[in-house]
Amino acid sequence: MDTFDLLTRNASEVVTEEELRDLAADPDGKRAYVGYEPSGVLHLGHLLTANKLIDLQEAGMEVVVLLADVHAYLNGKGTFEEIQATAEQMQAQFVAYGLDPEQTEFRYGSEFQLDEEYVLDVHALAVDTSLNRAQRAMAEIKGDETVTVSHVVYPLMQTLDIEYLDLDLAVGGMDQRKVHMLAREGLRSLEYDVRPAIHTPILGDLESGDGKMSSSAGLTISMEDSREDIEEKVNAAFCPPTRDPEGDLVNPVLQLYQYHVFPRFETVRIDRPEEYGGDLVYDSFEALAADLESGELHPADAKSGLAAHLDELIAPGRERLQELRS
Ligand code: IYR
Known part of the structure; x- marks a missing residue:
């Protein structure tokens, strides 16, 4: 680049x-x-x-x-x-x-x-x-x-x-x-x-896709979150099958892929059962967003892939924090 x-x-x-x-x-x-x-x-x-x-x-x-x-x-x-x-x-x-x-x-x-x-x-x-x-x-x-x-x-x-x-x-x-x-x-x-x-940018609120992601309301993800916490928050996130929802809303799942996942991973693999077409592999945010918009990538699979990648990014800091506190 x-x-x-x-x-x-x-x-x-x-x-x-x-x-x-x-x-x-x-x-x-x-x-x-x-x-x-x-x-x-x-x-x-x-x-x-x-x-x-x-x-x-x-x-x-x-x-x-x-x-x-x-x-x-x-x-x-x-x-x-x-x-x-x-x-x-x-x-x-x-x-x-x-x-x-x-x-x-x-x-x-x-x-x-x-x-x-x-x-x-x-x-x-x-x-x-x-x-x-x-x-x-x-x-x-x-x-x-x-x-x-x-x-x-x-x-x-x-x-x-x-x-x-x-x-x-x-x-x-x-x-x-x-x-x-x-x-x-x-x-x-x-x-x-x-x-x-x-x-x-200041990213949108996870649950509503509205306004600014707040660090205090538990609507962001932190180094204290367990894998389960991350999965729960991501599963509850707003994720319409478009990157530009109506009005002032944003798609926070796509934003997290764009600003947090793709900058840190060369390729992004999303596990998907064989019966639904098998794993998906992306080497750019654009390709993933296009698949979500076309329906090729289901929001539920986008979310499970997102939670797995965020967990990988958070895990080393989470462990370090636990060591410092023990
Ligand atoms: N204003 C920042 C903190 C901060 C940033 C810089 I760049 C400084 O030189 C000093 C403070 C915040 O809102 O966290």
Whole structure:
């Protein structure tokens, strides 16, 4: 695959395409990152951006995973001690999932975000940024609780991470896009280089195919799920025989194949009893989606194949988590 296509495959948005083309022309040793607020258990949302990091490693880029402990603290996720303990577990799960530890730099935000130079830059951005703008940037990151002063400090720090980790590319879900747009202005105002960003989609809710997959409502799949849990959730998922259902709905089963299974498996085998035509083997998402639409692939078989592949992706992290907890 062409490097630009590999860098941008399965992305919802690239800012800007021109900057990314420059990067794709010479990706070797360039540094890309995703920041995660530490949480004890990874779920599909984390794994979707991790898949993009794996693509970038394949293209020759260096990958930085920021365990954003200070950000999680500012976003009301617990005491600093609690957050740091979950960050260690998070790192272990990413490695089990397939981020090569030799090629991945794991960094804690607190290692550099409390340095004087960084803090003074936060204050410089605070002077240059309207309250309204910082608040709007956080709309999709902040939970439902009251806005606090910490919520507007947060995107200013996310801006500076790009400079202080010496990065060439920022990666995040579409929920990060407003922070990354603010970051472009902020970096420019401090006369730092502006860097491009890649945004990955936020997938639909498994059961209804509606809106955004929620990590809290038990509607996503996590490293804590047993094979049976995964089968149960996938079996209950919405799966019309089309990739574009009516209105705002999506087909979450096809989305999971597209964003989670095909990026990690060269071929996808779906077991099917002989009497129904025997096993099916696909080497592209397009071929599988076309078979679902034509009726060649029954939704029940699509689901059982999906659960088996998701289980294979989750199993190493699930085992690691059990070891850490015992
Ligand atoms: N805002 C992210 C966490 C985060 C991301 C980056 I990229 C940072 O530099 C810092 C924090 C979230 O919503 O999880």
